[in-house]
Amino acid sequence: MRIFKILCILIMLNINLISACYAISYKPYNGFEGYQEITLSDDSYYVAFHGRKDPDDVKLAWKVRSAELCSIKNFNYYVELKYPFEPITKEEIKKQISFNDYDGTFVYARFMYIPIYTPAPAQRSVELISPSKMAAIRCFVSIESLEDSDRAISVKERLHEAKSKGIIN
Numbered sequence: 001m002r003i004f005k006i007l008c009i010l011i012m013l014n015i016n017l018i019s020a021c022y023a024i025s026y027k028p029y030n031g032f033e034g035y036q037e038i039t040l041s042d043d044s045y046y047v048a049f050h051g052r053k054d055p056d057d058v059k060l061a062w063k064v065r066s067a068e069l070c071s072i073k074n075f076n077y078y079v080e081l082k083y084p085f086e087p088i089t090k091e092e093i094k095k096q097i098s099f100n101d102y103d104g105t106f107v108y109a110r111f112m113y114i115p116i117y118t119p120a121p122a123q124r125s126v127e128l129i130s131p132s133k134m135a136a137i138r139c140f141v142s143i144e145s146l147e148d149s150d151r152a153i154s155v156k157e158r159l160h161e162a163k164s165k166g167i168i169n
Helices: 002-021 055-072 090-095 155-164
Strands: 034-041 044-050 077-080 132-140 152-154
Touching: 034 055, 044 055, 055 077, 055 132, 055 152, 055 155, 152 155
Parallel strands: none
Antiparallel strands: 034 044, 044 132, 077 132, 077 152
């Protein structure tokens, strides 16, 4: 019985060592891990990243994919939205209606189905830790129009960080 316990401990240590050597797989979603995105508008996306390892790595990979999407269209910043189509510019917030001023019209109300697939549970009852990060983003050229410029994330800084950590080339 004691040999069995020692053998189990050695197996668990080997599994942990192997998983520690496994780098995050930064690629399109393959059913287990990777990134996905849906274009919501010309400057908005819903971005997801599913990983197999450290939640901090997954968050960083999500930020990198968000930065890549914005850089493709020459935007310099992005903001993680609390919900899709969240009003975040000074003009949008000014246009928001209060319940006191409600006249029966809607300014920013609409329903949007976002079909991002999350990894399916294992067939057997095996406990797996599979962190994911999913959120909407909006890209900007400059941050002057934002109500809260502290929420803006620099595309250049995020891409530089990803290169320095070896996530992208």
